[in-house]
Amino acid sequence: MRHLHTLIIGALLATGLFAAPAQAAPVLCEKYGSASIQNNRYIVQNNVWGASTAQCIDVNQSGGFTVTQSAHNNGTGGAPAGYPSIYAGCHYAACTTGSNLPMQASASGFGGLRSSVSMTYPGSGTYNASYDLWFDPTPRTDGQNTGAEVMIWLNRQGSIQPIGSQVGTANLAGSTWQVWYGNIGWNVISYVRSSTTTSLDFSINTFYSDVVSRGYGERSWYLTSVQAGFEPWIGGAGLAVNSFSFGSGGSGTDTSPPSTPGTPTASGTTSTGTTLRWGASSDTGGSGLAGYDVLRATGDAFTRVGTSTTTSFTDTGLSPATTYRYRVQARDGANNLSPQSAVVTVTTLSGGGPGGGCAATATTQTTWNNGYVIQPVTVTNRGTSTLSGWTVTFPLPSGHTITGMWNASYTVSGGTVTARSNGSLGPNASTSFGYQATRPNGNTQVPSGYTCG
Template identity: 40%
Template sequence: MASFLRRTRHRTRHRVRHLRTAATAALVTLGSLSALVTATAPAQADTLICDQFGSTTIQGRYVVQNNRWGTSATQCVNATATGFELTRADGSVPTNGAPKSYPSVYNGCHYTNCSPGTNLPMRVDAISSAPTSISYGYVNNAVYNASYDIWLDPTPRTDGVNRTEIMIWFNRVGPIQPIGSPTGTATVGGRTWEVWTGNNGANDVISFVAPSAITAWTFDVMDFVDQAVARGLAQPSWYVTSVQAGFEPWQNGAGLRVDSFSSTINTGGPGPGDPGDPGTPAACRVTYATNVWPGGFTANVTVANTGSAPVNGWKVAFTLPSGQNVTNAWNATLTPSSGAVTATNTPSNAQIAPNGTQSFGFQGTYTGTFARPAQFSLNGTACAVA
């Protein structure tokens, strides 16, 4: 539900004093120390932005935007050296509709406003990893979510609305909910999330909602991109156009803060390879851990490379027992949903180092008595089963 409209605009002096009187040697020493202090450049002053789509640059590489797109009431953000604070957020909108705004900081391109030196847009399958870090400051006298947004499009566009939006809800306060409807849970980045999917009339949206507030986290953006790819909401040939962190307020919001933000896009990953390429053969071992309840189950599959060479691109093949069907998966693409299934790596986990592992998982349903697959193979080579 984050923005439909978003856009941009941007000191030092020092002096040194020298004292030259022999009779005041002690004062010369103190004066020299003082000169060293005054010669240090002061930190950049904060920048207050109240213009509807006003923006500025921080850290020399990210854009902070006011982005007040859903209300005519006054809103101001104070851009700091490492983030921003929402200092004024007048007005309110109904909680069953769109929010007032999306004050945020981002890496990438947004309505032709690209952050300095960014290498976004970039193809999904060209990104080896995208580490990011965010810390938030919350208030309780408002209705809002704290949302980290990832935008994807089939083209390397730098303007307009992208095809798919991934929202990571770090926190929510008040009677608000993501776009669409809940479709289950997923483990991403070592955390469990409630997953919602839908469409806001302009783009598809998949939301990952934290069960309780997260104030700070360091993670890989590609873990969430892989989820969108696995669920058919994006393709490896699509582009990541921007990553953004901020707030969607419905009522009030003054005092909300992004205390720090960082984002890096690493390139040169092995990528998923051609769909027909089975990848590098290797000796392997598979661990298949399950959690089973009447009519349903989850399976976490760990694939170990027991050979001496790295595996570049992997496909794990196995046959699900009769009556079992895959309903969703993570960290791999599984096709088909029953019978002889093949799990294919995502763009960010295509390599398995010697003595290394990669893991993927899926949720499924079953009828009759639950059973486990009998055999697994990695790129056509049979694996030992732990």
């Protein structure tokens, strides 16, 4: 299976047979040969983990390599022969200098991390040209990462495909990508570009924000390495990384803001919450959309009340019978901000009497690989008069399905779940309901943003 090379390299390190990268090694023909360049700023690795056929790479001390010999003939239904590549960060205890990796994806500096690459492709062979971004739940510098492997395919030649199956599409870094997901002991999320390119300059956060929004990664995880290279199945001579960079700001500077988001619309408004949706922005500056800021005002001044990596947001904890105004602003991977959208005005429902409204709080009882139970969802009448009935709404993450709900009836529309009870609820009284749901394997999300009315 692809990426078993990581296990092999770990064993070689443990036995002392894998030496630290040498400073000067212009041609590498050893299966796991590697060389540090630019005073160990980057490491180039031959990395023939999936075949016994010959492969040699000519290391470019300026920041790349060329595959000069490649006799591979692997079947396209199986694993590639290897992953000749250049990287920054830590890969099985071989760490570069000055990368600041591992870095937690919630760190303030994470949004400024960029990488760029320029490649050359031969006219024959079966291969992909791809980035490999590794994430681990811990700041790991050695061993196998167990969080997420994010692959960014700039090109593919021949009848090959990523691990798993296609789960959607995404518009990132100025292009459209197929999104694939599989799990081989860790989450593998692959982005396959709709049109071939020989170069890419992007913000790491552009792709990882999409990974997190799909539930395949966590902000608490650490980026451990950024790698760029090729996975050859057949042939591969002539593949080349002409240049590679990684760091804060990368090799290019994106100063172009995204376009203005569409005017928000509101739905599912209750006494304490509302759900906003808007038209997507586009980004042509190269760093790609990173998300949206949601701005709210009750007077003249707008303040940010939340962020979203999709084109919707549920605002909770609002006051009953109160008018709010909302705008949305897009943000790209270089933290450029778009113009603010037009305003939508929302007035919450009156709720259950003076000081009224109702509140809903949810507890996750248990989770497993592809499902969970939420119980109890506690509904409390905060007013001074009886509620003749109540509704609780919450967004259901993409790919999730409710398989049962008790002590309430429910409907699902456009990804929003509405739970209802026709029974009355006295002042300051509480009741509860629960439900069970399924989710895609490897997805870590559970619903949030419950509103009651």
